[in-house]
Amino acid sequence: MGRSFSMLAGAPPPPYGGSLFGPPAISAFNDDEPVELSPLDDGWEVVQEATNNGVLVLTTHCEHPAVARDAAQENFAVLVHAKAPVAAAEASERAPLDLVTVLDVSGSMSGSKLGLLKQAMGFVIDHLGPGDRLSIVAFSCRAHRIIRLTCMTDGGKALARDAVESLTANGSTNIGDGLRVAAEVIDGRRHGNPVSSVILLSDGQDNHTLRQGGDGPFGGAKSYIDLVPRSLRRGTGNGCSTVHTFGFGTDHDAAAMHAIAEVTGGTFSFIQNHAVVQDSFAQCTGGLLSVAVQEARVAVECLQAGRPVVVADTEPSVEVARERFHVEAAEDIAAARAAAERGAHAEAARILDRRQEASAAAGLAGDARCAALVAELRELSARVANRREYEQTGGACLLAGISSHASTVQLFGPGCQGWSAVTGVSRHLGQGHPRPPWGPWHPLQNRSGHRMGHLRSRTQGFRRRPLRPRTQRRQCREW
Structure with a gap:
């Protein structure tokens, strides 16, 4: 018997294309689960003192x-x-992480691609600790938060796995809306872990936001910067949440994914072989889970x-x-x-x-x-x-x-x-x-x-x- 979800607790949304898929109000994203130890609590002070x-x-x-x-x-x-x-x-501790994964579930992700993505997300969930929090955003023609920022306790991990398994692929690709929802999840937090980041994976090209054109600095008429909410852009928002992008397969818009990573201070990775998506995620999250010193x-x-008059050793380093x-x-x-x-x-x-x-x-x-x-x-x-x-x-x-x-x-x-x-x-x-x-x-x-x-x-x-x-x-x- 599967778990029952309420929409507020991060339930999987109904199939794409329904009328319920209007963008949630920003107030819906201030329901993040409280962190067990905030930066002001004793546990984090021990780490800071050691550092x-x-x-x-x-x-x-x-x-x-x-x-x-x-x-x-x-x-x-x-x-x-x-x-x-x-x-x-x-x-004995490390800086806890707030992670938002933004996953492309458009029609082109159906079949083995979606299966590999679910497997990779399972790996990420397994390696997060109880002090870390995870939120999952899925997008096709519209984006939706599937699970709120949830502490990765045993219960939180089970909730996240069920949410990942509920994902289905259909519809078009709206990367801009996926990042918009991710930014609202980050900005709407009542609590905050010391480190926060966004992971974006897509196998296609945005055919919603970029259709409107623009004069962004990365691509002329294709205004790639318009895909990135202002609060995520380096130097204009909170400045703390990088976006690491993953281009999946040969049909994704590499220029857009690179531009998104560049403007947020993140990195862009190309996953040509679908079978290595888990390894690519592992390399990224492994770094995010190893923060020891900030700023x-x-x-x-x-x-x-x-300066000496004569130098005996002239060999360059x-x-x-x-x-x-x-x-x-x-x-x-x-x-x-x-x-x-x-x-x-x-x-x-x-x-x-x-x-x-x-x-x-x-x-x-x-x-x-x-x-x-x-x-x-x-x-x-x-x-x-x-x-x-x-x-x-x-x-x-x-x-x-x-x-x-x-x-x-x-x-x-x-x-x-x-x-x-x-x-x-x-x-x-x-x-x-x-x-x-x-x-x-x-x-x-x-x-x-x-x-x-x-x-x-x-x-x-x-x-x-x-x-x-x-x-x-x-x-x-x-x-």
């Missing part, structure tokens, strides 16, 4: 050990690796320590060379996409091929991380070589690559003046994104088995004006 008493682990690498007094060098890079405190990794800020200052190759490869992926978009597929392939050859010239041929990146570049080159392959999978793969490398692409970017902090600093140390293709995340495990821990050597970089013979003191900048 605050820990030491943020910083490792720096200069491009050269020293620069001779009479030498002039155009650029001088310093890399700063930030890792969460050991105390945070050893804590970490590090001050960096250049001291006037003097391998760490800096590795990161420079990564950054330049990310820039080349973006350049290859620009070439492919204007139909210059041979040029796009050449850009990526040249970057592969550059790894040997930089002395990085034996580096495992660079080897993985070279393999990615080789695959991308094959996907942009002709128009058919690019339109089928190459465009989405390039956008996913741009998204996964976005945290580092500006480290050596042009136009830096003086000492400047660059973008890509994670708001949450220990918070990961879907695993990039060039290397794994290495989360620490705490005593209770939660993935806590440290940021996967995400590198922050600083670049200064050309280094001239006379050293000048630089002001401290903070990020």
Whole structure:
């Protein structure tokens, strides 16, 4: 005998197309289940105390050990690796999560796609803890909240599983309405966990919001930014809830999904093989469930320590060379996409091929991380070589690559003046994104088995004006 649901408690809605599918009033979304421990309660204070008493682990690498007094060098890079405190990794708790999943249940998701989606959602539900809360939004021609923000206790998990199993696929695709309802769920909360995020999965193209056109910055007449409610946009709303997007199959609108992730500070992943949707979700939620430190800020200052007359060791840092190759490869992926978009597929392939050859010239041929990146570049080159392959999978793969490398692409970017902090600093140390293709995340495990821990050597970089013979003191900048 199945469970009985009331609509207020998050019941599955009737089949799509009924008159009950008008958008719920915003007041319907202030019924989130109270969190067991709020950030002001003792349980979270223990975690914060453990974190605050820990030491943020910083490792720096200069491009050269020293620069001779009479030498002039155009650029001088310093890399700063930030890792969460050991105390945070050893804590018995982690930051609880509010997660809203926005699921495409349009007609194209019928059959095996919907079955795999349900399986992936079951995995997500299984790995949430009792302090986490989950809300499920389903959309086709209209969007509906299937379950309110519910604590993932045993009873809450059972409710969520039943709600997922009730999903059926039919109708058209209205991504904008799905995100609207997700934003209302986040904004309407009476209680709030320290971390909140949205996961969006779709296999199609929005044929409701985007039909109205517009002048958004991402796609001309296709105003992709109109798909994103203002409260979810980075810098305009609460600024705390990123949207991680997943393009399912070859028919989804990769440009729209990438734009949604970009404007919210999230990531875009392309799921070409339907069977790996669970792995893709696992990589994303694994990062969201490993937050140890939020809003970490590090001050960096250049001291006037003097420069030697003669420098014995002039070998450049391998760490800096590795990161420079990564950054330049990310820039080349973006350049290859620009070439492919204007139909210059041979040029796009050449850009990526040249970057592969550059790894040997930089002395990085034996580096495992660079080897993985070279393999990615080789695959991308094959996907942009002709128009058919690019339109089928190459465009989405390039956008996913741009998204996964976005945290580092500006480290050596042009136009830096003086000492400047660059973008890509994670708001949450220990918070990961879907695993990039060039290397794994290495989360620490705490005593209770939660993935806590440290940021996967995400590198922050600083670049200064050309280094001239006379050293000048630089002001401290903070990020």
